[in-house]
Amino acid sequence: MYELSRSNRATVAYSFDDVAIAPQRRTRSDSEVDLSWRIDAVTFDLPIVAAPMDSVMSPETAIEMSRLGGLGVLNLEGLWTRYEDPTEQYAQLTEDVDQVTITRRMQQIYAEPVKEELMVARLQQLRAAGVPVAASLSPARTQEYAHVIEKAGLDFFVIRGTTVSAEHVGGGDDVLNLKDFIYRFDTPVLVGGVATYRAALHLMRAGAAGVLVGFGGGATHTTASVLGIEVPMASAVSDVAEARRDYLEESGGRYVHIIADGAVGRSGDIAKAIACGADAVMVGSPLARAAEAPGKGWHWGSEAWHSSLPRGERTYFEQVGTFEEVVVGPSRVPDGTMNLAGGLRKSMAMTGYTDIKSFQRIELILHR
């Protein structure tokens, strides 16, 4: 706690760039490390979830992500549910034009309404592929399309907004009562962004199976400039892990998963996120670098197309390899953007850890 003035104090918060992992007294062989992540009834080979962003997730890449051992999530308010065939829209959104032009173009393309029948069709396509089915809606539309989700029988349902609270006040009848919704609903719900102890605790009490920590789209959003809102991730994940620990006791043993969502652009960041207390990470920009990414290297989030207050930039990333190479290697670049799983595995081996849960307890250093 630092003083702004005699009676006004502020808490210091740290980003992933502020912290680092230090080698310990033991090392292990890579082959000893188990990266598996068990949540609800499903065990994933990798603790990596793909962000439901149109730039990286199509039905095909969502399936590929799951095939590689992680979890793909399709955005049910994106191009794939607004357009029968979004090829033309993707072509427009991946042209090399300036930010003002692309912002206006996004505002127009995403003005097309979402269609229920397309939601159903896309979810059937995922189900047919035999992989875990996961899809997302924004908090504002969850109530409206809950029946679609319910009927489709998802494995995981993701409610993802810039910030989501268990107590949304005001705004009429169609506002989501998160607690009622989750308890009525059979599918495990992953919900966020959230960034503080109290807000996370409330989401846990509302029944969330997992919480997304952060704002997502770390590489693309401009929430700090537009809203003044910012959550340095190392502190945010660490705070929410604290809430998880307290809730575990309060609930008599219900373990809520923590998924770091934002500022996770390199394998080293994944290791740091877990070292801060996360069970898994949600990644966007590394996947934007894969050849199969529908955004062809361009990357954008849903806050970028807001009709009156856009809060995200479209950003370009050089493409480096296939989806498989980005996620499980082999890597051909030394910057941490390929072989995400290999980077995490090596980081754990070098510090002597064999599984995600114990790696959460490693001590971090803070560099200036």
Place this chain on the structure above:
Amino acid sequence: MYELSRSNRATVAYSFDDVAIAPQRRTRSDSEVDLSWRIDAVTFDLPIVAAPMDSVMSPETAIEMSRLGGLGVLNLEGLWTRYEDPTEQYAQLTEDVDQVTITRRMQQIYAEPVKEELMVARLQQLRAAGVPVAASLSPARTQEYAHVIEKAGLDFFVIRGTTVSAEHVGGGDDVLNLKDFIYRFDTPVLVGGVATYRAALHLMRAGAAGVLVGFGGGATHTTASVLGIEVPMASAVSDVAEARRDYLEESGGRYVHIIADGAVGRSGDIAKAIACGADAVMVGSPLARAAEAPGKGWHWGSEAWHSSLPRGERTYFEQVGTFEEVVVGPSRVPDGTMNLAGGLRKSMAMTGYTDIKSFQRIELILHR
């Protein structure tokens, strides 16, 4: 307090860039948020005051600013009171020439004396538009033109310098005695810049209706390089809010308004300023980006034309939209420079606040 040496200590101070707002446990709908600001007899829709700088304020844009729900302020020592028709001067000041050339050109153009009859005419023009009439003078000229101000019957009179104190020592008969002046004067006076608890407390005791915190012209002045004087805004606003709290008790209930003036270039900064304790903000550079701004994107403050010690740079900002779009949207850029009101509203909604006074109490985080 940090040590410079055994007996020399310095207080740490933070800028708006050092702090951020974190989401809380509640959220609200945008429609629940009330941005209105009541000061003296007037209620404004928006807590946004336009800076009395020639680059952004002409009689027309001052009127437009008030029409949009904020407050426009005309500089009574600027081009509009030195020249009957300043078109030619604006043309020269908005040419793309280097800093040395423009500094000399400003020194020449502003050497033309201020004319009382033009002051009167400009103020009548504002009055005729039916909006609240507000205008500014520097502390050095306030005494000299007080009678003009008095006769014009302003709604708000702004005394604005780099730094203003309630105790100016020495310098002859024409020096402003702020306390006498304010008490003799009927119009509510907004006065600054001020940056510390004690200086602000003295201005409050002198009768100010509001104090301007900071130096203004954050984007253009070079006070730090030339004078070594600098006031990181988050700490300055927070300190002055502390003074306001103490003065409120000492005075038995007189509430002095705090207007953050400087380093408020994006909607996120407005949110942070209020979160630090401000009631309103004075903005310059965002308005310089509006199509109607008389500076056509060029932005400069009055310290820039000092005859022997210029302390400001003329800076260029890309024009992004109309005055209306900049102030109340819709925005087409994701960097916080358009739809200032919308950004503030959304920031409050996302953190669960409905009005300015309660938003002043939100806790901030300090990032490294």
Place this chain on the structure above:
Amino acid sequence: MYELSRSNRATVAYSFDDVAIAPQRRTRSDSEVDLSWRIDAVTFDLPIVAAPMDSVMSPETAIEMSRLGGLGVLNLEGLWTRYEDPTEQYAQLTEDVDQVTITRRMQQIYAEPVKEELMVARLQQLRAAGVPVAASLSPARTQEYAHVIEKAGLDFFVIRGTTVSAEHVGGGDDVLNLKDFIYRFDTPVLVGGVATYRAALHLMRAGAAGVLVGFGGGATHTTASVLGIEVPMASAVSDVAEARRDYLEESGGRYVHIIADGAVGRSGDIAKAIACGADAVMVGSPLARAAEAPGKGWHWGSEAWHSSLPRGERTYFEQVGTFEEVVVGPSRVPDGTMNLAGGLRKSMAMTGYTDIKSFQRIELILHR
């Protein structure tokens, strides 16, 4: 210790760039300063060891380094033991191509197996030159080639990896048991990288004659991005010096040498490393600038050619003079990359110290 959350703390760590040496109350003449470093049976004129990296060490430059008063170390898993005549491979590795191309090329060139007979031949070449013979292996291959090392009768054997522990767990029969190995082995062993008090203490207890602090290849590796692992050097060296102090007491007087290995690119960094507690430094990038360096200015470490997870970049340094000029001067550049010994000597003279051991006790300042 700073808080990440209520129950999660992180230790602050400082890099060489964060600290500085301040002049003291005494000064001395350069001629009064003795830079000699005695380890085991050998006394070196300079406390400077060359890093076993192919970019700087050939048999010829290893000999030259020792001739100049320091210690050259040949990498026994580099080009010189994979190829009878590596001229063609050096030519390919020093072409000006992009990072992706060079990474793939390194992966291919270093896929060629290491050959025992070449190890023997290279070591004989060093021995024949009459200088101290020192060579390195990675921890993973030490067991396999221990007999070669043993037969060759080295003066110093270096085990060097990104991180080495005294307790490597799992991984099959060929895993190195460091303690057994060192005690069985006659040659003094220098081993690292290591970065923390506990890990260093264990290496000391395992019998190391010296520990390498850091990761090496400071100028080229990307461990922080890929693994999230980073050790700011001022704190790491200082921590390991603490372990040395404690081990000295625990062992009843066995003095283990500390060699700072990484982020030592300028003579000022060498002075800082010793001021933090090091006895000597291992340098790479300054030697890459010498005309005789086989990398011709290009510099890379062994982590750069990992087959599935490369963690190093090839970096270019302008060549500034001969090996001799770089190490002992005279210098013709004012940036600390030439006359490394002279820079260290002058730093000690200006602060009034005459030998390495006493210079380790100088107090540092920390600048923001």
Place this chain on the structure above:
Amino acid sequence: MYELSRSNRATVAYSFDDVAIAPQRRTRSDSEVDLSWRIDAVTFDLPIVAAPMDSVMSPETAIEMSRLGGLGVLNLEGLWTRYEDPTEQYAQLTEDVDQVTITRRMQQIYAEPVKEELMVARLQQLRAAGVPVAASLSPARTQEYAHVIEKAGLDFFVIRGTTVSAEHVGGGDDVLNLKDFIYRFDTPVLVGGVATYRAALHLMRAGAAGVLVGFGGGATHTTASVLGIEVPMASAVSDVAEARRDYLEESGGRYVHIIADGAVGRSGDIAKAIACGADAVMVGSPLARAAEAPGKGWHWGSEAWHSSLPRGERTYFEQVGTFEEVVVGPSRVPDGTMNLAGGLRKSMAMTGYTDIKSFQRIELILHR
């Protein structure tokens, strides 16, 4: 004090860029401010000393500096005492060539021996102009040329090196015993650089009339890279001011002047130096910007031409006006490099101070 390790601590130190002056509760008119500085028998209009660097000081500019109210100092080991007419040498040193070329060229040009008869002639030229005569030698040559200085009857003699101590140990008979020298010598001696409490206290006890705090040549030297030695100026000046306070008591009233020498490039830095406790400043780079500067905008210090370990870069500064305009204005640029005296005066006026001694007590803020 911060921890590097359990038993190794470092003191935090701050630069002028880390601190700032904040407005206080009083303001004053510029005309109320007195900038005069009295040292020994002389009262200067301005507390500004010109650095004895060939790039800024010729006999002519030294005289001009004194004429303007400050103090010019000629370097007695520079071009003017090595060459009868250094025009050709200046031409070579002000050519636009790269750093390596210019370093070698400086090493050659300054290899020419210093000539006693030229020292005498240059000092007579200063004396003839009727201004205070001040000149400098390095500590290494002071003993050798003391008799010249003594005979010339200077008003101030400056001993200036990177770091000077009252206890130089070893190095033969010709080593300067500062205490003996000063006590034997009639002229007031200004000596430095010095950067810490203890070292300064010893210089004060040795009889110095003033101490130079810092290394000088802030804009050009590379001491931090080459030697690892660095002294953030705000802390250094503040520490030495502490020593002055203690010495004043210990000596029963002998007041030693503190002259900040280094990192004083803008008028704001001058104000900060005095606010930290300095009585005056020694400036180099601002004068390099004057049209009359013999370096024609190129700026270099004596450490740049060291024969085996050069520690300074030649740096270019755009020329902005005459010597007079740079020192006392009027200014035509808003960056603090013109009208140094005016900037200091305005800074004091805006914070309510009338003289240098009281301005030393203003409280500083530390920004992040």
